[in-house]
Amino acid sequence: MADSAPADLASELRFDRSLYSASAVTGAVEAFAGLATLTLTEDDDAFVVSVTDPKPKFAPVLADELANYALAETAAGRRG
């Protein structure tokens, strides 16, 4: 269970399926689609978002903001 987190400024974010909802991750990808090339794939354990060619202005925080968005949407969704 790798800890592929935004702090690495990695080009790939792994959102654990048991912790993030699919709709939240999809919503995050759609919300940030204009700021980078984002590719969403899935494997057995995680939703995987690949981030490439971010706009330079947003590059330092893009992955972090995307992850925050996905987490907030997941939390809000569980509140109903």
Added chain:
Amino acid sequence: MSDGDELELAYDLGARTVSFDLHEELYDREAIYGAAYLFVDRAYLFLSRPADNHVRVRLRTKAETTEEGLTALAGEFANELLNQMVRRQVSQSTAQIREYTLARAFFGDDGRASIDALLAELDAEELDDDPLEIEVPWERSGQGSVGG
């Protein structure tokens, strides 16, 4: 908070991050989400699973900070986590009485009776002199006291 008594914090000052693991048998998942939701405007958060039934919370500050700053941030998150736990427990323990109170207010006989009594009181009012029901109380009491 792993097996020990204290929160085991892992720092990475260069990345402005502090991480700690929570056991889901101790910390309800909803409480973790509740605390996280309140922190997204202050820090960048990321959740992962280091092991079964464990949630790793990773907090990254939005500005430069020190180890003390990261410790304080993790401490505040832990406090909020406890706050969320207590709120959930109180909510669950009082759910039945809340439902009962609401049901009685909306559907109980007493509520219906009091509404009927109020309607009857309104119907009983003498409004013959004021068919449009636009009279206001001060018009009566003020008669004669206003000059002209």
